[in-house]
Amino acid sequence: MTDDEVHEGLADVTVTETRLSDIDGEAGQLWIAGYPVAELAANATYPETVFLLLYDRLPDAAELESFEDRLCSYRTLPEPCHDAVVAAAQRGAGPMAALRMGAATATAVEPNDPEADALRLIARLPTITATYWRVLSGEEPIEPRLDLGHAANYLYMLTGEEPTDAQVAGLETYLTAVVDHGLNASTFTARTIVSTESELVSAITGAIGALRGDLHGGAPDLVLQMLEDLEATDDVRAELETRLDRGERLMGFGHRVYDARDPRATVLEDATATFYEGENDFFAMAKDVEAQARDLLAERKPEWDLETNVEFYTAVLLHGVGIPSELFTPTFAISRVAGWSAHCLEQLEDNRLIRPRSTFVGEHGQEWVPVEER
Numbered sequence: 001m002t003d004d005e006v007h008e009g010l011a012d013v014t015v016t017e018t019r020l021s022d023i024d025g026e027a028g029q030l031w032i033a034g035y036p037v038a039e040l041a042a043n044a045t046y047p048e049t050v051f052l053l054l055y056d057r058l059p060d061a062a063e064l065e066s067f068e069d070r071l072c073s074y075r076t077l078p079e080p081c082h083d084a085v086v087a088a089a090q091r092g093a094g095p096m097a098a099l100r101m102g103a104a105t106a107t108a109v110e111p112n113d114p115e116a117d118a119l120r121l122i123a124r125l126p127t128i129t130a131t132y133w134r135v136l137s138g139e140e141p142i143e144p145r146l147d148l149g150h151a152a153n154y155l156y157m158l159t160g161e162e163p164t165d166a167q168v169a170g171l172e173t174y175l176t177a178v179v180d181h182g183l184n185a186s187t188f189t190a191r192t193i194v195s196t197e198s199e200l201v202s203a204i205t206g207a208i209g210a211l212r213g214d215l216h217g218g219a220p221d222l223v224l225q226m227l228e229d230l231e232a233t234d235d236v237r238a239e240l241e242t243r244l245d246r247g248e249r250l251m252g253f254g255h256r257v258y259d260a261r262d263p264r265a266t267v268l269e270d271a272t273a274t275f276y277e278g279e280n281d282f283f284a285m286a287k288d289v290e291a292q293a294r295d296l297l298a299e300r301k302p303e304w305d306l307e308t309n310v311e312f313y314t315a316v317l318l319h320g321v322g323i324p325s326e327l328f329t330p331t332f333a334i335s336r337v338a339g340w341s342a343h344c345l346e347q348l349e350d351n352r353l354i355r356p357r358s359t360f361v362g363e364h365g366q367e368w369v370p371v372e373e374r
Contacts, residue, residue: 006359016191020053021180022344028260028307032180042269044076046150046175046335047071049121049367053180053342054115068149074123075144075153077131081105085128089135096212099330102128104205114348115354117200118341125337126150130157132276136365151175154334155322166275170321173271177264178310178332180339182257186210186217187336187343194344195354207340220241220328223252223315230289231282237292244300250293252312261307268313284315304317 022031030037033052040049044058047068051059059067077085084105088098106124107117131141135155142157151171155163163171180187186207193203211217233239243250255262269287276283290308297306314328323331 003293004359010188010356015183015188015356018343018346020185020339021182022347023257025047025257026259028258028263030263031179032176032299037177037263038267038270041173041177041271044176046172046179046338049176049179050338053338054118054345071119071123072144072146074120075127075146076126077102077124078106078109079181080108080367081124081128082131085131086135086141092136095129095132095326095330096208098132099125099128099333100205100208100212102132102294103208104201107199107201113201114200114345115223118338118345121201121204121341122337124328125330125334126154128149129159129327129334130154133158133324133327135306154331158324158327159322167321170271170317171323174268174317174321174331176316177267178314178335180336180342181264184216185213187340190340191343191347192354195345196352197353200341200344203344204337204340207336208333211329211336217329217332217336219251220311220314220318220332221325223311224319224325224328226251227282227286227289228314231285236289237296240289240293240296244296250297250306252290252295253297253308255309258307258309259305262309264310265308265313268310268317272313272317272320275317282320283316286312321343 017357020033022034023029031038033056035052040052044052045064048058048064050071051064051067079101085098085102088101093101103121103125106128107120110116110120127144134141142160144153145156148156148162148174149168152163152168155167155171183191189210190203190207193206194200214222216310230236230239240250271279272283272286290312292310294306297304314332315325318328318331319325
């Protein structure tokens with residue numbers, strides 16, 4: 001690579017080494033800390049996965065219990081954070097804006113400690129999201145329950161009802177499956193910010209801002225809207241063709257790094273099949289849409305690899321679990337905050353300020369003209 005060679009969007013540029021996740025886009029494979037994502041998502045709890053990312057090994061039973069207790073101890077929001085989230089909801093702020101405000105104040109009254117701040121943020125993002133949703137819905141926030149696991153407590157704080165085992169299992173699988181995914185936009189944002197030796201909370205706040213964009217984390221709710229629209233039509237293929245004829249994207253297909261099917265889509269499809277077992281009309285409809293959409297995309301755009309991505313079955317699974325579609329992207333952040341935090345801590349192990357270069361394409365030799373002569 002020459003010094004003046006431009007790689008738009010940093011495509012194919014390697015900027016760091018990591019032990020946290022690895023992607024084979026051609027083969028459609030993903031490893032989390034060395035474990036195939038399907039194996040990890042089928043067996044690990046979310047706290048086990050967090051421990052693995054932070055400490056590079058799986059905990060034994062005693063370590064896991066102690067770790068879960070520590071996460072539980074951080075669930076309650078400090079007063080400045082609680083007040084910021086409530087104010088955001090009362091003003092009608094969007095869910096990601098509220099999450100960003102909550103994250104920015106989540107450690108405001110505690111001393112700066114990157115590892116402790118990582119755990120505080122992992123524990124508090126579910127409380128922030130649930131508090132926002134309850135207040136936005138005109139209801140009182142629900143205090144976290146320390147006797148419930150991470151996924152179960154989040155669902156409980158949203159509704160006030162203890163979730164079923166099926167709901168917890170579905171959400172647990174989702175949280176583990178999407179916990180980390182290479183150097184995506186939000187992760188790179190987090191590593192860039194922390195490389196300046198800013199606080200970890202600033203890095204996570206920036207990552208949330210990056211995730212908010214439709215090109216990164218903002219599409220699962222659009223997948224659900226598409227599926228609900230198609231559920232109401234008599235001819236799915238004709239409706240999909242109409243959308244393509246209008247130049248619209250079929251949401252839930254295609255990915256920046258995968259030429260094959262997103263492996264997380266397979267993990268979440270399996271989890272969704274288990275969740276909807278015995279009552280699977282919506283799941284069966286979604287599978288039919290997926291099959292017809294893939295066929296059409298292969299016919300219309302054979303030069304592109306528009307396979308099913310993680311967002312498609314994210315929408316189906318989270319809808320079944322009971323997460324409101326408005327909270328799909330915040331729920332993504334509730335998982336990914338562990339990956340962001342692990343990347344930040346990894347960056348700090350041997351930190352070097354991230355400072356890429358740009359190629360100037362303007363004109364040199366400009367001469368100043370006083371304002372009265374312009």
